[in-house]
Amino acid sequence: MAIDCGALFEDCESLAQLTPSPLAAGMEGSAILAIAGQVKARIASGADVANFTVGDFKPGVFAIPEAFSKYIGEELEAGQTNYPPAIGVPELREAIRNLYERELGLKYPEGTVQVGSGARPPIYSAFRILVEPGDLVVYSVPSWNNNYYAYLNQARSEVITASPEDGFMPTAEALAPYLREARVLCLNSPLNPTGTTISKEVLSDLCVAIINENKRRTAVGHRPLILLYDQVYWQLTFGEHKHWTPVELHPEMARYTVFIDAISKCWAGTGMRVGWGVVPPWIRGRMKPLVGHMGAWAARPEQLATARLLNEPETIAPWMDEFKGAVQERLTTLRDGLWAMRDEGMPVDALDAEGAIYLSARFDLLGKTAPDGRTLTSDEDVRRMLLEEADIAVVPFTAFGYPPKSGWVRFSIGAVTVEDVQNSLVRLRALLEKVA
Ligand SMILES: Cc1ncc(COP(=O)(O)O)c(C=O)c1O
Structure with missing residues (x-):
């Protein structure tokens, strides 16, 4: 007869309280x-x-691209079922770099892409790498989950209450009082939960503030201020609203920007779990063992299928x-x-x-x-x-x-x-x- 573990978990209130x-x-x-x-x-x-609650898709209403399902099936049939490399398969890393060059005008070298199971592992590992307990993390509200990541890394948080007049985005003015101390500034555009986008001018002002602050820090040998730029919705902008990146506005920002991205929202594939960070090589170097130890990889067939589809703009368009x-x-x-x-x-x-x-x-x-x-x-x-x-x-x-x-x-x-x-x-x- 099987051991009844459920019975062993009864009357364990003090054990349950003391364990975590x-x-x-x-x-x-x-x-x-x-x-x-x-x-x-x-x-x-x-x-x-x-x-209208969850930031997810109902598959009966929004399905992933048909070619994506087909390619995943083909990769499975081809026996692509072993461990992927901790940074992601080379095909996908290259396809992501090509995507950024083709669509965003940003040419990133090999060694700058970290693939994960969705956007969350790159976000979590960026926090882990950049933030020591007590470091200051700045973000605005309303926003998605920054509070949890800050908590998990025992960061101090400075929370800017953004206003509807600013499209709920933080401004350089609002950031100014925290600039000298901040370790990470979290930005997300298009923004969850508001559906608003950051304007070119506001993003540019924020970048100038970050660059100037980092000039000061470099001169005295202090750790830089990093911008965690979450652009998981970047392909979904409407009308005259355009997605801007910090690096296209101020190329020097490549040194200080951690891009967060995924197929979760832009391909209606929240359950497919393919995401990535595009980061300076010295940050990717630390992300690799972190994501590797967590085992937060995307599944291999999905990585390969994503790579194929990213390389076929005419199929996905x-x-x-x-x-x-x-x-x-x-x-x-x-x-x-x-x-x-x-x-x-x-x-x-x-x-x-x-x-x-x-x-x-x-x-x-x-x-x-x-x-x-x-x-x-x-x-x-x-x-x-x-x-x-x-x-x-x-x-x-x-x-x-x-x-x-x-x-x-x-x-x-x-x-x-x-x-x-x-x-x-x-x-x-x-x-x-x-x-x-
Ligand atoms: C702004 C933002 N970033 C990241 C994520 C997480 O994406 P993923 O499901 O790829 O981990 C979400 C999910 O809702 C989100 O809204």
């Missing part, structure tokens, strides 16, 4: 996933929820056009619907859809009474009401570190159809009429 390190014990779970749990429960109870069009259609339908309600005097507004798969919306409902008679006193109250009364599931910016009671929420469109968006706008209008 203080660091692990203090680690918080994702606030977004907690909301997603509630949404799932509501869907399971039979409600037809428009799920039509898919990309269609994918981007579908993302944009959902975002603009949502934006236009919210703007129409705003123009009629309803207590809602939205920013323009500039990039990524997100739209920022603001509900001005605090102090108002929900249909169930409760007074809305927080963004969490508003979120619950939207879910319970209109079957609209969103994530308040508080889950991304933004101050409470701002009214701002994130709509993510990866799991909805255009019809879902239209239907949810009808339900939202009816709800806002009742509340107002």
